Amino acid sequence: MDSANSLSVMTEAGLETFSPEQLKAMRDEFQRFLMAYRFGLREIETKLGILREEFQHTHDYNPIEHVSGRVKSADSIVDKVARKGVSPDFASIRREITDIAGVRVTCSFATDVYRLFDLLAGQDDITIVQVKDYIAEPKPNGYQSLHAIVQVPVFLSSGRVEVTVEVQFRTIAMDFWASLEHKIYYKYNGVVPDGLLVELKDAADSAAELDARMERLHTQLHPAPQARPRTGLTAV
């Protein structure tokens, strides 16, 4: 073994030494593991892009303000594996860490949040693993969003794999609040002073009120479409 380039690591089995070839194989396996998540992310982004474009064309209305996606960094995965006490093997990480690929869909109105969720969830290649509705039941700190853990098929040269993706649906106001709260949480290392927590909860309530007002105004501008007289024509 080329001891100059080998690496010794203390594992549960004791001190283990890895050769350069073994290290390269581990790196390749990790890259392949992450690659599937990149493809899964792309599939979901494509589905959302299609819904957005088709909705604009058919209804002259765009329910999506913004879509952002990310694959968790290696450091962030390692941190989360340690924090949650997940066994450090690919099968366990795949099963337990469900937000390695994540997409955030920002809509103008809460009705669009649910509409988008229904349109994505209703697609027959999408499997819904879990839904958390923090809009119907906000977190105690005021956080609101609709979270869905979904699986989407990706076709690799080795065959079909189901990739898990976390999709967060929220309004602009919810997103504004969440990004500020995230910054505050990190600035105070998770120990936010009580006064700030109260202000944040108050701001979340104001954001929810603003959402409700904007939705009411929007409904006046765009009343729910009336049923059209039947013409015998079928729209595609």
Ligand SMILES: Nc1nc2c(ncn2[C@@H]2O[C@H](COP(=O)(O)OP(=O)(O)OP(=O)(O)O)[C@@H](O)[C@H]2O)c(=O)[nH]1
């Ligand atoms: N800013 C902000 N983001 C949140 C909050 N709660 C959840 N999120 C976001 O939503 C993600 C998943 O949250 P949950 O669906 O509640 O998942 P969980 O059960 O807490 O599991 P984790 O993925 O371990 O956080 C987080 O990684 C954040 O991106 C919150 O209070 N503030």
Ligand SMILES: Nc1ncnc2c1ncn2[C@@H]1O[C@H](COP(=O)(O)OP(=O)(O)OP(=O)(O)O)[C@@H](O)[C@H]1O
């Ligand atoms: N589903 C998602 N879609 C898009 N962006 C996300 C999603 N989840 C988190 N992010 C963003 O990705 C960035 C990196 O986050 P990271 O993956 O390190 O941690 P996290 O998911 O926020 O938290 P945790 O590791 O505790 O689950 C942050 O700016 C975060 O807001």
